[in-house]
Amino acid sequence: QAIRNECIDPSKLCSExxxxxxxxxxxxxxxxxxxxxxxxxxxxxDSGASIQINDATPPKGTISLGRLDVQNNKVTRNxxxxxxxxxxxxxxxxxxxxxxxxTVVRLNGPMGSEPVSFILAAGNDGSGxxxxxxxxxxxxxxxxxxxxxxxxxxxFLMLHKLLA
Numbered sequence: 001q002a003i004r005n006e007c008i009d010p011s012k013l014c015s016e017x018x019x020x021x022x023x024x025x026x027x028x029x030x031x032x033x034x035x036x037x038x039x040x041x042x043x044x045x046d047s048g049a050s051i052q053i054n055d056a057t058p059p060k061g062t063i064s065l066g067r068l069d070v071q072n073n074k075v076t077r078n079x080x081x082x083x084x085x086x087x088x089x090x091x092x093x094x095x096x097x098x099x100x101x102x103t104v105v106r107l108n109g110p111m112g113s114e115p116v117s118f119i120l121a122a123g124n125d126g127s128g129x130x131x132x133x134x135x136x137x138x139x140x141x142x143x144x145x146x147x148x149x150x151x152x153x154x155x156f157l158m159l160h161k162l163l164a
Contacts, residue, residue: 019104020086024096026051026068030075033092041065041081042089049083113137 026039037056041049049063058064065081080098090096105120116135122128 019084021082021084021102021104022087023080023082023098023100023102024087025098026075026079026081026094027097028075028077030094032068032070032073032075032094034073036070036092038062039068039094040091041083041087042091043083043085044088048085048087051079051081107135 032039032053037053038059039051039053040047040059040062041051043049047059047062049065050058051065052058052067053070054067065083066079068079069076086101105118115137118133118135120131120133122130
């Protein structure tokens with residue numbers, strides 16, 4: 001629950017979702033509808049970003065994620081793109097491959113001397129696949145795994161989930 005609500009108690013270790021990022025591939029030989037000049041990568045708040053077909057110009061107000069080479073309405077080579085947000089849809093509708101979802105969870109507050117465990121779930125309501133993360137006090141580990149320092153600190157974790 002602390003992840004979805006603001007952490008305001010300075011005496012507790014709290015967490016909140018800080019950012020999302022999704023990386024995906026539009027594979028070679030994917031059919032692109034005739035006349036398509038941009039692929040829109042939508043997000044909840046607005047239209048998000050676009051991928052330009054060949055030399056098209058991105059629509060006003062969108063961020064460009066890059067270019068996709070298309071000939072005879074087919075993608076000529078794999079295109080790998082990263083959206084710095086949670087994708088809510090794609091126009092025109094295309095099947096994405098190698099979808100990699102990342103969520104940054106920020107932990108802040110006094111660590112104390114006891115381990116702290118978090119159970120993270122795939123669904124916003126706590127449903128789906130779960131992942132238990134235990135942060136140990138006064139320990140440091142290799143890059144990519146949790147690091148904690150006793151006292152008031154910020155700990156950034158990158159949680160990866162690969163979907164086929």
